[in-house]
Amino acid sequence: MRTLKAVIVEDSRLARNELKELIKAHQEIEIVGEAENVDKGFKLINEKKPDLLFLDINMPEKDGFELLEMLDEVPITIFTTAFDEYAIKSFEYNAFDYLLKPIDQKRFTNSIKKVHQNLNTKVLSKSKNDSALSLDKQIFIKDGERCWLVKIQDIFMFEIVGNYTRVFLKNTSH
Amino acid sequence: MNVKKIVYWLLQILIWSLLTGTMAFAYWVNGNELELEYWQITLDFFIIILLSIFYTHQLKRTLNKLIQFDDLKIMDCFQILAFLVIAVVLFYATYMLYIKFTYTLIYDRVDVFDHPSQSLSNNIIFIINYCVYFFVWTGFYVAIKGLVELNKSRETRLELESNLKESQLNTLKGQINPHFMFNSLNNIRGLMLEDVTAARNMLTSLSETLRYSLTKSESNSIALEDELDMVKNYIELSKIQLESRLQFESFIDENSLSTQIPPMIIQMLIENAIKHGISNLIEGGKVSLSTEIKKNKLRIEVVNTGILKQSENSTQMGLKNIKRRLDLLYGESATFSLNELENQVVATILIPLK
Numbered sequence: 001m002r003t004l005k006a007v008i009v010e011d012s013r014l015a016r017n018e019l020k021e022l023i024k025a026h027q028e029i030e031i032v033g034e035a036e037n038v039d040k041g042f043k044l045i046n047e048k049k050p051d052l053l054f055l056d057i058n059m060p061e062k063d064g065f066e067l068l069e070m071l072d073e074v075p076i077t078i079f080t081t082a083f084d085e086y087a088i089k090s091f092e093y094n095a096f097d098y099l100l101k102p103i104d105q106k107r108f109t110n111s112i113k114k115v116h117q118n119l120n121t122k123v124l125s126k127s128k129n130d131s132a133l134s135l136d137k138q139i140f141i142k143d144g145e146r147c148w149l150v151k152i153q154d155i156f157m158f159e160i161v162g163n164y165t166r167v168f169l170k171n172t173s174h
Numbered sequence: 175m176n177v178k179k180i181v182y183w184l185l186q187i188l189i190w191s192l193l194t195g196t197m198a199f200a201y202w203v204n205g206n207e208l209e210l211e212y213w214q215i216t217l218d219f220f221i222i223i224l225l226s227i228f229y230t231h232q233l234k235r236t237l238n239k240l241i242q243f244d245d246l247k248i249m250d251c252f253q254i255l256a257f258l259v260i261a262v263v264l265f266y267a268t269y270m271l272y273i274k275f276t277y278t279l280i281y282d283r284v285d286v287f288d289h290p291s292q293s294l295s296n297n298i299i300f301i302i303n304y305c306v307y308f309f310v311w312t313g314f315y316v317a318i319k320g321l322v323e324l325n326k327s328r329e330t331r332l333e334l335e336s337n338l339k340e341s342q343l344n345t346l347k348g349q350i351n352p353h354f355m356f357n358s359l360n361n362i363r364g365l366m367l368e369d370v371t372a373a374r375n376m377l378t379s380l381s382e383t384l385r386y387s388l389t390k391s392e393s394n395s396i397a398l399e400d401e402l403d404m405v406k407n408y409i410e411l412s413k414i415q416l417e418s419r420l421q422f423e424s425f426i427d428e429n430s431l432s433t434q435i436p437p438m439i440i441q442m443l444i445e446n447a448i449k450h451g452i453s454n455l456i457e458g459g460k461v462s463l464s465t466e467i468k469k470n471k472l473r474i475e476v477v478n479t480g481i482l483k484q485s486e487n488s489t490q491m492g493l494k495n496i497k498r499r500l501d502l503l504y505g506e507s508a509t510f511s512l513n514e515l516e517n518q519v520v521a522t523i524l525i526p527l528k
Contacts, residue, residue: 012357012415014364021367037456058353060419060456082356101360 001028008034009041010056022108038062042070050075057081068093190226194219208286229265243323262304334502361414379407395434412448419458430465433472443521447478474523482514
């Protein structure tokens, strides 16, 4: 497993300690810095370029979303918050995951596992000459209420019909 | 003018015109014994209509000021009767002044005063008649007014009940807001890593806070002392979240401790001060609470570092809730204000002592 550089941005010291305790179970994660507000967090992230960001939403003066807006390069972001009123908004900000405090260790481990998977596929696709979609990749197609996972190599052709795209597969069409 | 007022004035004009018109008609049918001019009769009766409306209206205004219509006592009835008699006497006096003036000085008809129809006994009958008219009028007025007031006070009570239910819900949904609860739990988890005794104390504080908001908010009033315990716990819990960013001080008037106040009202002020004041400041700030009894009123003041943000909906909601509850419980005798003063936000509640 590759090492992950992580930054914590969270205003409560005890909550940071609590998070660090959870991270202890994952030795591959190295905490390269922590900040108690958005401005300090912004400096820290630009300086350390972490892979992973644990971000609280409610903080003094600026909130977690504002930090993401300020950043040019956004690390993989896991939101940590006490209540789920921001869950939907956080996914608009491309949150990788959304953890509710107090955080369950199992739930935390799952989230970190997903981070590794995500990074591995990125590495994999990079090694394959950065091609966006290769023949053996699958794409997700929604047809009314039904959903399909389709392999690229099975697609015969695309046809644009008004606002829709018709996908012809080797044996049938959607 | 609202519909009620229009109906009132229309009825006034209608009732007194009909009554006086009947009297005028009777006088005319009886053969105009005083041999008055047609316009003189009309004018006299018109003046009677105006005076009747004027004095019953004054009577109504006096009663409105003095009588609690939804809670009529026997003493009130005597009071009403007394005012009624005064109104009739004044009415009679004004009318007589008008008659003496016009018939002596303008019409030059002093002879009408010697006519048998203007005898003392007839005048007394006139007064008694008007006492009866005014009595019936007042009876109707008091009955209608009483019904309306009774309905109104029932509505207020219902609203108060539903508002209370709402705020009970809010204790879990909004007042002890979930953010606060889960942050506290998470902080306690963190605190266990460094100071188990402190963490245990915080768990007790959190339990007390929850218990208070679950049970005490059912009642309409609570001793200020109990509310202060709740505030103390809330501050303790906020301090593990904000640590050195939160300073708290309180100046409590010993005499105010047993005063009854609506539950959660100081708590909500403190919560607002922390949530919208201190926790938004990187350097933090100070919250100070003071209570004072002065001029038969309890004054509660919460001051926090920071500025007023008008745009924030959540503040407005919480504050509206406080205002609404005070309105329902105390009417206009309790006030709530929120002001900004030299980088400080000052929330003040004035509650009358019962």
